[in-house]
Amino acid sequence: MTRHAFKTEYLASQVAGSCRIEGIHVSASQERTICEVIDGKVDAKALRQKLVAQFQASNKHRVSAG
Numbered sequence: 001m002t003r004h005a006f007k008t009e010y011l012a013s014q015v016a017g018s019c020r021i022e023g024i025h026v027s028a029s030q031e032r033t034i035c036e037v038i039d040g041k042v043d044a045k046a047l048r049q050k051l052v053a054q055f056q057a058s059n060k061h062r063v064s065a066g
Helices: 008-021 028-038 044-065
Strands: none
C-alpha cells in the first residue's frame, strides 16, 4: 500500500479550507498556528485553554461594562 506524506502547509491549508467552507474566517496568522500545531511546536490543548480563558475574560468585561 502506498503511503502519502503531505507537507504541513498542505494539511494546514486543508484545515483552513474546511473552516472557510463553514463560514469561518481563517487568517494567514491562524494558518501558521495550525502548522505549528501539526508540527508539534504548539500544544493544541494548552492553546485551546488559553483562548477559552481570553474569551471568558473578554465576555466578563463586556457584561460588567454593559
